[in-house]
Amino acid sequence: MGALKSPGPDGFPGLFYHKYWEIVNIVVFNTSRDFHSGLVSIQALNQTHIALIPKIPNPESTSHFRPISLCNNSYKILSKLLANRMKVILPTIISHKQNAFVPDRQIQDNILLAHETYHYLKLKREGDNHELGLKLDMNKAYDRVEWDFLEAALLRFGFNQGWVRLVMACVTTVSFSIVLNGNDGGFFKPNRGLRQGDPLSPYLFLIISEVLSLQITRSIYDGGLTGVKLTRSCPVVSHLFFADDALFFLKATLQNCTSLDRIFRVFCLASGQLINYDKSSIFFSPNTPQQLQTLMCELFNINLVDHPGNYLGMPTIWGRSKSEALSYILERVNRKIDGWKQSTLSLAGKEVLIKSVAMAIPTFPMSCFKFPASVCDQINSALANFWWGYNENGVKLHWKSWNVLCQAKESGGLGFRDLSSFNTALLAKQCWRILQEPNSFWTKVLKARYFPNCDFKDAVKGYRASWSWSSLLDARDIIMKGSSWQVINGTDINIWKDNWLPPPFEGPIVPSVPLLQDTPTMVCSLIDWDRNVWDLSHINQFIDQDVCKHIGMIPIGDGSGSDRLVWPWNTNGVYSVKSGYHWYHSRKFKAIPNNNHHSHQASTLFWKLIWSMNTIPKIQNFFWRAVSKATSTLLNLYRRRLAASPMCPLCSSDEESMEHILLLCPWVELVWFGSPLGLEIDKGKVTTLDKWVLDLLATISSKSERKRLITMVGFFCWAIWKARCSFIYQGVEVSPTKTITMALSLMNEFFSVRSGQQTCSVVNTGSNYWNPPPIDYIKVNCDAAWNSTTCRAGLGSVIRDSTSSLLGGLARPTSCGSALIAESKAILEGVKLAKDLEVRKLVVETDSKVIIDNLRNPSTSEDWRICPIIRSIRKLSSSFSDIRWEWIPREANRAAHIAASLAIGAVGLSRWATQPPLPLVRVLRNDGLPCPPNATD
Numbered sequence: 002m003g004a005l006k007s008p009g010p011d012g013f014p015g016l017f018y019h020k021y022w023e024i025v026n027i028v029v030f031n032t033s034r035d036f037h038s039g040l041v042s043i044q045a046l047n048q049t050h051i052a053l054i055p056k057i058p059n060p061e062s063t064s065h066f067r068p069i070s071l072c073n074n075s076y077k078i079l080s081k082l083l084a085n086r087m088k089v090i091l092p093t094i095i096s097h098k099q100n101a102f103v104p105d106r107q108i109q110d111n112i113l114l115a116h117e118t119y120h121y122l123k124l125k126r127e128g129d130n131h132e133l134g135l136k137l138d139m140n141k142a143y144d145r146v147e148w149d150f151l152e153a154a155l156l157r158f159g160f161n162q163g164w165v166r167l168v169m170a171c172v173t174t175v176s177f178s179i180v181l182n183g184n185d186g187g188f189f190k191p192n193r194g195l196r197q198g199d200p201l202s203p204y205l206f207l208i209i210s211e212v213l214s215l216q217i218t219r220s221i222y223d224g225g226l227t228g229v230k231l232t233r234s235c236p237v238v239s240h241l242f243f244a245d246d247a248l249f250f251l252k253a254t255l256q257n258c259t260s261l262d263r264i265f266r267v268f269c270l271a272s273g274q275l276i277n278y279d280k281s282s283i284f285f286s287p288n289t290p291q292q293l294q295t296l297m298c299e300l301f302n303i304n305l306v307d308h309p310g311n312y313l314g315m316p317t318i319w320g321r322s323k324s325e326a327l328s329y330i331l332e333r334v335n336r337k338i339d340g341w342k343q344s345t346l347s348l349a350g351k352e353v354l355i356k357s358v359a360m361a362i363p364t365f366p367m368s369c370f371k372f373p374a375s376v377c378d379q380i381n382s383a384l385a386n387f388w389w390g391y392n393e394n395g396v397k398l399h400w401k402s403w404n405v406l407c408q409a410k411e412s413g414g415l416g417f418r419d420l421s422s423f424n425t426a427l428l429a430k431q432c433w434r435i436l437q438e439p440n441s442f443w444t445k446v447l448k449a450r451y452f453p454n455c456d457f458k459d460a461v462k463g464y465r466a467s468w469s470w471s472s473l474l475d476a477r478d479i480i481m482k483g484s485s486w487q488v489i490n491g492t493d494i495n496i497w498k499d500n501w502l503p504p505p506f507e508g509p510i511v512p513s514v515p516l517l518q519d520t521p522t523m524v525c526s527l528i529d530w531d532r533n534v535w536d537l538s539h540i541n542q543f544i545d546q547d548v549c550k551h552i553g554m555i556p557i558g559d560g561s562g563s564d565r566l567v568w569p570w571n572t573n574g575v576y577s578v579k580s581g582y583h584w585y586h587s588r589k590f591k592a593i594p595n596n597n598h599h600s601h602q603a604s605t606l607f608w609k610l611i612w613s614m615n616t617i618p619k620i621q622n623f624f625w626r627a628v629s630k631a632t633s634t635l636l637n638l639y640r641r642r643l644a645a646s647p648m649c650p651l652c653s654s655d656e657e658s659m660e661h662i663l664l665l666c667p668w669v670e671l672v673w674f675g676s677p678l679g680l681e682i683d684k685g686k687v688t689t690l691d692k693w694v695l696d697l698l699a700t701i702s703s704k705s706e707r708k709r710l711i712t713m714v715g716f717f718c719w720a721i722w723k724a725r726c727s728f729i730y731q732g733v734e735v736s737p738t739k740t741i742t743m744a745l746s747l748m749n750e751f752f753s754v755r756s757g758q759q760t761c762s763v764v765n766t767g768s769n770y771w772n773p774p775p776i777d778y779i780k781v782n783c784d785a786a787w788n789s790t791t792c793r794a795g796l797g798s799v800i801r802d803s804t805s806s807l808l809g810g811l812a813r814p815t816s817c818g819s820a821l822i823a824e825s826k827a828i829l830e831g832v833k834l835a836k837d838l839e840v841r842k843l844v845v846e847t848d849s850k851v852i853i854d855n856l857r858n859p860s861t862s863e864d865w866r867i868c869p870i871i872r873s874i875r876k877l878s879s880s881f882s883d884i885r886w887e888w889i890p891r892e893a894n895r896a897a898h899i900a901a902s903l904a905i906g907a908v909g910l911s912r913w914a915t916q917p918p919l920p921l922v923r924v925l926r927n928d929g930l931p932c933p934p935n936a937t938d
Contacts, residue, residue, distance in 0.1 A: 002019070002077065002078070002081070004016040004019055007052070007071050008071065008073070009071050009072045009073035009074065009076070010048045010049070010050055010071075010073060010178065010185070011048075011073045011074075011075065013074055014074065015074050017074075018078075029075070029078055032046075032075070033079055033082065036079055036167070036170075039166070042174065043076060043079060043170060043171070044174040046073055046075050046076040046079070047072075047073070047076050047171070047174045047175045048178070048188060049070045049072050049176065049178070049196060049198075050070070050071040050177075050178055050179075051068045051069070051070060051178065052068070052069045052071055052180050053067070053068055053069075053179070053181075054066060054068075054069055067197075068144070068197065069197055069198050070177075070196035070197055070199060071180075071198060072196065072198055079171070080171050080200045080201045081200045083167060083168060083171065083201055084204055087201075087204050088102075088104060088204060089104075091103045091104065091204065092104060092105065094158055094211070095211055096211065096214050096218065097442035097443075098214050098218075098239075098241055098242055098442070099211065099214060099242040099243070100241075100242075100243055101203070101207065101242070101243045101244040102203045102204060102207060102244075103207070107434075109369055109431060110441070110442070110443045111241050111313060112313055112315060112369050113369055113431070113443055113447075113469050114238065114241055114442075114443050114446060115241060115313075115317055116317060116369070116467060116468070116469045117231065117446060117447070117450065117467055117470070118134065118238050118248075118250050119284070119309055119317045120318070120468075121229070121231045122134055122250075122286045123286075123287070124465055125286035125287065125288055129288075130252070131252065131253035131254070131285065131286060131290070132229050132250065132252055132253055132285075132286045132289070133251055133253040133283055133285045133289070133297070134248060134249070134283070134284045134285075134309060134317075135248070135249040135261075135281070135284075135301070135303070136247075136248055136281060136282050136283075136284070136310065136312065137248070137249065137281050138245075138246075138247075138276070138277040138280035138281050139247070139274050139276060139277060141275070142244075142245035142274060143195045143196070143197055143206060143245070144194040144195070145193065145194065145272075145273040145274055145275055146194055146205075146209055146273055146274075147193050147271070147272055147273035148173055148192070148193055150271050150272045150273065151169075151172065151195075151205060151208070151209060152169050154208050154211075154212055155168060155208060158208060158211075168201065168205070171201055172195065172201075172205070175190070175191065176189065176190050177189055206244065206245070209272055209274075210242050210244075210245075210247075212268065212272070213242075213264070213272075214240060214242060216264050216268060217239055217249075217261075217264060218239070220260055220261075220264060221237060221239055225256075226239065226257055226260050226261060227251060227254070227257055228240075228250055228251060228252075229250040229251065229252070231446060231450045232449050232453070234449045234453055235445075235446055235449035236445050238250050239251065243313055246312065246313060248312065249261065253285060253286070253289050253293060253294075253297060255297070255300075258297045258300050258301065259300070278302050278303055279304075281301075282303060282304050282306040282309060282310065283298055283301065283303050283304070283305055284307075284308070285305070314365065315365075315366055319370075319468055323370075323372075323373050323376075324373050324375050324376050327366070327372060327373070327376050330366065330376070330380070331376065331379050331380055331383070334359055334363075334380055334383055334384070335383055337354075337359055337362070338384075338387045341354055342387070342391065347618075347619040347622070348388065348619065348622045348626075349617075349618035349619040349621070350618075351387065351388050352388070352415060352417075352618075355387070355388060355417065356416070356417065356418075359384055359387075360417070360418050360423075363380065363420065363424075364423075364427065367423065367424040367427045367428070368427040368428065369431070369469055369472070370428075370469060370472050371424060371425070371428060371471065371472035371476070372420070372421070372424050374421060377420040377421045377424065380420055381403050381419075381420060382403075384403075384417070385399060385403045385406070398633075398643075400626070400631035400632070401629060401631050403417070404419070404590070405629075407419040407590075408590060409587075410612050411605050411609050411612070412605065412608070413602065413603060413608060413629065415625065418582070419586055419589075422582055422586040422589055423578075423582050423586075425475065425476045425479060425585055426476075426479065426578050426581040426585055426586075427476075428473055429476040429479035429480055429576065429578075429581050429585075430576060431473055431476075432473055432476055432477050432479070432480045433484075433568070433575075433576040435447065436457060436480065436566060447470065450470075451466065451470055457477070458477070458481055460474070461474075462474055479584070480576065482500070482507065483507075483569075483570065483581065483584050484500065484567065484568050485500045485502070485504075485566075485567055485568075485569045486499050486501040486564055486565070486566055487501075487565050487566075487567045487865060487869075488524055488528075488555060488564060488869070489558055489560070489561075489563055489564045489565065489869065490525060490561070490562065491524035491525030491527070491528055491564065492524075492563075492564065493563060493564040494524040494525075494564050495509075495523060495524075496510060496521060496522055496524055496527070496540065497509055497510060497512065497516070501524060502548070502551060502555075503551070503555065503569060503818060503866070504569050504570075506548070506551065510544055510548060512543040512544060513543060513544060513545055514542065514543055516543060520539070520543065521540060524564075527540065528557060530560055533559070535552060535553050535555070535557070537549050537552060537553065550792070550816070551818065553816060554792060554816050554822075555818070556822055556825075556826075556866075556869045556870050557869060558868075558869030558870070558873055559869075559872070559873050561872075561876075562872070567865045568580065568581075569865070570584050572864045572865070572866070573863060573864065574863075574864075574865030574868070603628050603629075603691040604695070607691040607694065610695075610711055611624045611625065611628075614712055614715050615708065615755075616712050616715045616751065617719075617751055619719075620716065620718075621715070623718070623719055623722065624715060624718070627659045627663070627690055627718070627722075628659075628689075628690050628691045630659070632659060634658060634659055634662060635647050635648065635649070635650070635656070635657040636657050636658045636661075639656075649661055649662075649666060651666055651668065651735060652666055652667050652668075659690055660687055660689060660690050660693070662722065662725055663690065663718050663721055664682050664687050664690070665682065665687060668735050668737055669682075669721055669737075670682050671737035672717065672720075672721060672737045672741055673717070675737055675738070675741050676717055676744070677713065678714075678717075680697075694711065694714060697710070697714070698710060698711060712748075713748065716744045716748040716751075717741075717744045719744070719747070720740050720741075720743045720744035720747065723743070724736070724739070724740045724743070769890055770892075771889075771893045771895070771896065772893075773801065773803050773804065773805045774801075774803050775844075776803045777803070777842055778802075778843065778844050778883075778885075779801070779802050779803075779808065779838075779840045779842065779843055779844070780801055780843075780844040780845075780846060781798055781799070781800045781831040781832070781834065781843065781844070781845055781846070782799045782800075782801075782831075782846045782847070782889075782894055782896055783796075783797070783798050783824075783828045783830070783845065783846070783847045784797050784824070784827055784848060784894050784897035784898045784901045785820065785823035785824045785901050786823070786898070786901040786902050786905045787817060787820040787823045787905075788905065789820075792817060792818065793814065793815075793816060793905055794815050794816065794817040794820075794822075794823035794826070794905060795812060795813070795815075795823075795900075795901040795902060795903065795905030795907070796811075796812070796814075796815060796823065796826055796827040796830050797810070797811070797897045797898065797899070797900025797901030797902070798810055798827060798830050798831035798834055798897060798900065799897050800831075800835060800838065800840075807917060807925060809838060809912065809914040810834075810896075810900055810912070810917060810921070811830060811831075811834055811900070811910065811911065811913075812900045812901065812903045812904035812907060812910070812918075813904055813910045814904050814905060814906075814907045814908070814909065814910075819866065821849070821851060821864070821866060821867055822867055822870070824849040825849075825855075825867040825870040825871060825874070827897070827901065828845060828847055828852060828856075828874055829870055829873055829874050829877070831845065832845065833877065834912075835881075836880050841881060842882055842884075843881050843883070843885070844884075844887060845884065845886050846887045846889050846893075846894065846897075847887075847894065847897075848888070848889055848890060848891040848893075848894045848898075852867065853886050853887070853888040855867065855871050856871060856875070857886050859871065895924050895927075896921060896924050899918075899920050899924050900918075900921060903918055903920065903921075
């Protein structure tokens with residue numbers, strides 16, 4: 002529920018329910034219960050204001066307004082409950098010809114299919130097979146839905162009578178009041194229509210549109226209609242729906258057009274829909290005779306066009322000049338910038354606007370098409386000019402290139418997106434979907450069109466390929482090089498051709514010596530399934546020992562299931578644009594020569610300190626400019642031949658570098674000494690500003706004190722800089738006392754505001770002591786110790802009952818690629834131990850919350866790195882009548898921790914029942930638990 006969205010007639014916004022939920026939740030729960038039981042009418046809750054939003058700058062008639070319904074949030078809660086339940090089943094009842102509001106379907110599916118189909122029509126210049134594309138616009142589609150038709154459709158789709166009653170109650174009990182000039186004009190009741198603003202409306206309109214979709218599909222199946230096939234093996238493309246935007250593709254014959262027109266008339270008569278002929282259009286393939294085109298346009302009463310226009314906000318057909326076609330993107334960015342120029346914004350404020358607004362403008366078209374480099378450069382130039390600012394002579398000096406600003410903040414940049422890299426990362430998302438959704442309709446069309454006899458990874462551009470396909474191929478390398486195969490059974494992974502080693506390895510294994518003819522080629526041949534371990538004896542001679550070591554640490558499951566492609570840079574193994582961009586851009590930037598190789602580069606540690614500083618964003622931004630030599634000091638200006646002398650105007654004794662301004666100028670020494678920090682600047686030790694800050698922090702061991710110190714340094718540096726600028730540009734004499742007062746005042750003001758925004762939250766961190774399990778249950782505590790240098794790990798498990806008696810335990814040494822893998826292996830060993838002891842009811846405890854989340858919610862929290870182990874654990878869990886997964890703090894898991902610590906230095910497996918190791922005995926006794934004595938105790 003949107004906190005600040007416009008409220009309905011009752012005046013209560015979403016923020017009211019957020020803030021006072023503890024007070025109103027009982028009323029909401031009771032109302033929802035009574036509504037679902039049919040005990041209460043929601044007519045009073047369903048009063049709705051209509052706000053008229055202009056579609057054009059100067060509206061002159063009612064058709065120039067878009068009516069938006071402002072429902073009461075109390076009603077929206079009830080409606081949202083129904084919508085959330087309905088959304089789950091939509092993929093099973095809505096065909097792939099509709100992609101709006103259906104989970105796991107995207108608007109890009111329709112755009113890519115429309116682009117491919119219109120591209121096919123545009124190129125069809127010869128032959129007797131004439132085809133057309135019909136773009137249909139429905140007039141006030143939501144407002145014209147007949148309620149009896151909606152109810153009949155819901156029942157026909159198989160919805161329960163009770164469910165349909167609830168939905169129709171939401172639809173039919175509405176009453177409207179139109180708001181004009183801030184005043185409502187009284188309520189009236191409609192007889193049809195769906196509200197734009199009701200959470201249910203989009204899903205109900207999908208049901209209405211699906212009726213039309215089924216009619217067309219049935220007519221094609223019966224032979225009454227013939228759709229378009231891009232190739233002989235391609236699925237028929239007959240129609241594409243996205244909400245109320247509809248496209249139809251047919252063979253251009255009188256029979257087709259007559260049948261489609263009849264379907265339109267029947268559907269409109271039953272549903273209440275009305276075709277807007279003025280906004281609809283027909284586009285024919287160039288080989289269609291002019292006489293036939295005219296005849297069909299008269300039959301539909303729709304205009305003939307040479308260009309289909311836009312579909313879902315983007316052109317359906319692009320001309321030869323892509324730069325010219327995309328000029329509207331640059332115009333939109335420039336319009337935003339022109340509006341911002343009038344505001345007095347700090348560089349930090351500009352950074353927010355660029356990242357959140359300007360860089361979001363090209364995102365949508367970039368997700369489907371590869372922008373020419375010239376377009377990206379023009380947008381980058383406009384954004385760079387805005388960020389550095391303007392003066393009376395034009396654009397201000399750019400102290401750093403845009404490439405530097407596009408680096409990550411911890412690498413010395415500002416984290417702006419490099420649009421070319423971002424464009425590629427967005428397109429790579431579609432490539433990932435092609436690989437992961439081979440049965441989706443749009444993927445089947447692309448496969449039949451461009452790679453019918455091979456996989457996507459081996460596909461080529463082909464003859465007269467569309468722009469969208471060419472764009473996808475440009476981005477394919479991100480997926481092919483950045484993804485990795487996860488070993489489940491190893492039958493689909495080639496040892497020498499596929500990427501299957503986890504990071505930091507990238508790319509296929511390169512043999513150190515030439516392979517022999519009988520050398521194994523599939524990963525499954527390297528696994529000893531009897532012992533469930535790696536057997537690398539067949540390839541040891543061909544690969545380096547370091548590679549062997551890392552292969553041996555890859556987790557092996559039980560062999561059930563198929564190998565899968567994962568994106569190793571996300572914990573869930575699924576490609577995301579964010580991780581794809583960082584992966585691609587970091588490698589792209591490494592390939593760019595560094596023109597500043599002679600200049601000092603601040604460390605990653607310093608940048609992390611600056612951007613985590615608890616201060617005003619403009620001070621963080623100032624620190625970046627100061628250390629990056631991106632400020633107008635006289636020394637920097639002199640080096641660019643923009644100043645006559647580099648000498649400091651305040652003391653005239655040294656060059657005015659940033660270190661001199663903030664640390665070394667005589668008057669500044671008084672500021673630092675008189676500040677609460679009481680610093681005496683040692684001029685001989687000051688080399689660069691970032692090194693001085695790091696050296697200063699190195700003298701303090703407390704983390705909180707370091708945080709307080711860096712914050713105070715930031716405020717004082719800012720105050721010194723402002724005093725220097727006032728002297729340069731306004732002639733105000735510098736004063737150490739006033740500068741100290743300014744810094745402290747600004748700091749106090751900042752923290753007084755921040756303290757008012759702090760909210761206290763109570764977090765249940767759990768007990769710090771071990772607690773016995775319930776009666777009839779057995780508890781196993783699991784933990785792991787891992788050495789990142791040697792990759793050696795120790796697995797520890799301890800089993801106790803409800804009387805706190807020790808039943809057994811183990812300590813096993815092993816090798817693992819990460820601490821997370823070691824923790825999951827420890828749980829696997831613990832569950833195996835419990836099974837061996839014939840436990841029936843088990844509680845599993847560990848201090849790894851990630852693993853507990855994976856075990857509790859495998860569908861939403863699955864971590865690909867431990868997926869095979871988690872599956873093995875869950876398979877073993879079927880051996881117990883009941884099993885519970887519990888997270889505990891590390892302090893309450895001391896027994897398992899000691900067992901793991903003993904294992905990491907051991908030679909082999911150690912199990913015990915009556916005589917645990919001495920360190921473990923001490924831990925158990927400290928917990929106050931009865932424990933058998935150790936043999937050496």
